[in-house]
Amino acid sequence: MEPIAEADPPTGRRRMLAWLVVLVVALSGAGATAVAVVEVNRAEERYAAQLMDRYDDDVERAVTAQASVFANTLTDLAAAVGAQDELTAVGFAEIMSGLNRQRLPGASGIAFVVPATDAQTAAVQAEWQRAGATDLRLTPAGGAAEHLYIVLDRPFDGAASLAGRDLSVTPQLVEAVHVAGRTGAFTIGAAYVLMKDRGLPVAQQQSSFTVSMPVLGRAGTPDAGALRGWLVMGVRGGDFLDQVLHLEARGAVHIRLSDASTTPAQTIAAVTAGTALAGDRLRRGHTLTVGQRRWDLSLTPTTRLLGATDRRLALMTGLGGAALSVLLTALVAILAGARNRAMAQVDEATTALRRDIARRKATEELLRERELELRRLALHDPLTGLANRILLRERVQHALDTHARSGHVFAVLFIDLDGFKQVNDSLGHAAGDALLRQVSTRLAQCVRASDTVSRYGGDEFAVLAEQLAAAEDALVTAERILAAVPVPYDLDGTTVTVSASVGIALNADHLTTDDILRAADEAMYRAKTSGKDRAVLASGF
Numbered sequence: 001m002e003p004i005a006e007a008d009p010p011t012g013r014r015r016m017l018a019w020l021v022v023l024v025v026a027l028s029g030a031g032a033t034a035v036a037v038v039e040v041n042r043a044e045e046r047y048a049a050q051l052m053d054r055y056d057d058d059v060e061r062a063v064t065a066q067a068s069v070f071a072n073t074l075t076d077l078a079a080a081v082g083a084q085d086e087l088t089a090v091g092f093a094e095i096m097s098g099l100n101r102q103r104l105p106g107a108s109g110i111a112f113v114v115p116a117t118d119a120q121t122a123a124v125q126a127e128w129q130r131a132g133a134t135d136l137r138l139t140p141a142g143g144a145a146e147h148l149y150i151v152l153d154r155p156f157d158g159a160a161s162l163a164g165r166d167l168s169v170t171p172q173l174v175e176a177v178h179v180a181g182r183t184g185a186f187t188i189g190a191a192y193v194l195m196k197d198r199g200l201p202v203a204q205q206q207s208s209f210t211v212s213m214p215v216l217g218r219a220g221t222p223d224a225g226a227l228r229g230w231l232v233m234g235v236r237g238g239d240f241l242d243q244v245l246h247l248e249a250r251g252a253v254h255i256r257l258s259d260a261s262t263t264p265a266q267t268i269a270a271v272t273a274g275t276a277l278a279g280d281r282l283r284r285g286h287t288l289t290v291g292q293r294r295w296d297l298s299l300t301p302t303t304r305l306l307g308a309t310d311r312r313l314a315l316m317t318g319l320g321g322a323a324l325s326v327l328l329t330a331l332v333a334i335l336a337g338a339r340n341r342a343m344a345q346v347d348e349a350t351t352a353l354r355r356d357i358a359r360r361k362a363t364e365e366l367l368r369e370r371e372l373e374l375r376r377l378a379l380h381d382p383l384t385g386l387a388n389r390i391l392l393r394e395r396v397q398h399a400l401d402t403h404a405r406s407g408h409v410f411a412v413l414f415i416d417l418d419g420f421k422q423v424n425d426s427l428g429h430a431a432g433d434a435l436l437r438q439v440s441t442r443l444a445q446c447v448r449a450s451d452t453v454s455r456y457g458g459d460e461f462a463v464l465a466e467q468l469a470a471a472e473d474a475l476v477t478a479e480r481i482l483a484a485v486p487v488p489y490d491l492d493g494t495t496v497t498v499s500a501s502v503g504i505a506l507n508a509d510h511l512t513t514d515d516i517l518r519a520a521d522e523a524m525y526r527a528k529t530s531g532k533d534r535a536v537l538a539s540g541f
Helices: 011-082 089-095 121-130 171-183 237-249 303-310 313-334 336-379 389-406 420-427 429-446 472-484 513-529
Strands: 107-116 147-155 208-216 227-236 253-259 266-271 284-290 293-301 409-418 452-457 460-468 489-491 494-496 499-506 535-537
Touching (some): 011 089, 011 208, 011 237, 011 284, 011 472, 089 147, 107 121, 147 171, 147 227, 171 227, 227 237, 237 253, 336 389, 389 452, 389 513, 409 513, 420 494, 429 452, 429 489, 460 513, 472 535, 499 513, 513 535
Parallel strands (some): 499 535
Antiparallel strands (some): 253 266, 253 293, 284 293, 409 460, 409 499, 489 494
């Protein structure tokens, strides 16, 4: 008898096995898609939180930096006004000539304010008329025992002069100038509507604030040390926030700046473009202390923030996963017999693609890092992060070009540390490097945000101070540096002290970059050879 051939598996069993494989593939694809969507959503939330942290840091840095610009500018201007033996209207106009709304965002104008009683008003008016304010008419307001008159001013917004106005009717301004006079320091006042804006329709009125600085007679003047008055500058909160933060917000966040020194807190200004998200999960906030006043800074994300972060990745992941599941299911249904080979080829191709993407991303990231590092190394000192001599020379040349067009005054200060070699020799190069980094931080705090601080080489630094109101402002900057550098330093538990020798060169016609840098360097060496810890102005400047 012939052997009986083994029967093929029943058709129903083969079909059941094929559909079982299709079902397993479909369920696996759906599960993987769901997991991928969940992970993408989590990644998007993490990225949104990181983006809000960055916005928070950027906005806080922008507000504090601009407040520092206000403080440094009014301090320098008060020093220049106080240095005048007899201030005149023409002299005031010259001192304020370099100011504008680009340099002082939101500022409506700056005024010189003096105190006077009712009995003193006529004499004060006559005094300032003789000083050149021939049209001045002091108009007392209210029943205050002491009036605060604007005698000289310079509007930035094209509005009419407020000279002659009595500011004693504005309690927020009175409080600010009295605090400034009592402390002798830069002061920011409470929020209110500026006098010049009170005639506008309510919808156009902005919450504003004033910044003030007392003016004292400088050494060598007849009234040395005495209070002459105050420099007062009104700042419109909305314009301030728009100009300072227009690059930071970008419609992705709502930003609100409030005066926390009042009860309840008053809103100074807000950026509210876009639709805010509900909930506190992504909100950020800080309390800043500026000009002897506390400001609250709060940031709320908008729908545009998430739109900028997620790019609909979750939806695309879900749709892509679903499409891939359907495709794989169809392929398995059609090619059930070749399942293993096809899946192996898919796995191999997917792995190769992922490796290729990973290599490409790593290469692109490395190239970006190398490009940024090369740009930083080309123009910045690797130890302190300050501008190097190449960048300093470029900026000095730019300042010379600007001077040729506009006549703006600028100065170059060369700074050499006295006693640095002894610290380096006794404590080692690591301690010397730590000292140079701390000195660079102090120098940056002694200048305005618009100035350039450079490490010129070794223990030599340089400062480019541009658009000075007067040549004497360079000496004011030098005095800040001479006062800041000798404060003791803590180097890993060891306290050391160094001082600075400063050489100053001012710009003049027909000078080159090399001329100015050489003059500042020679003045610095004269400061060292004449006893150190002092500033010397270059000869012929």
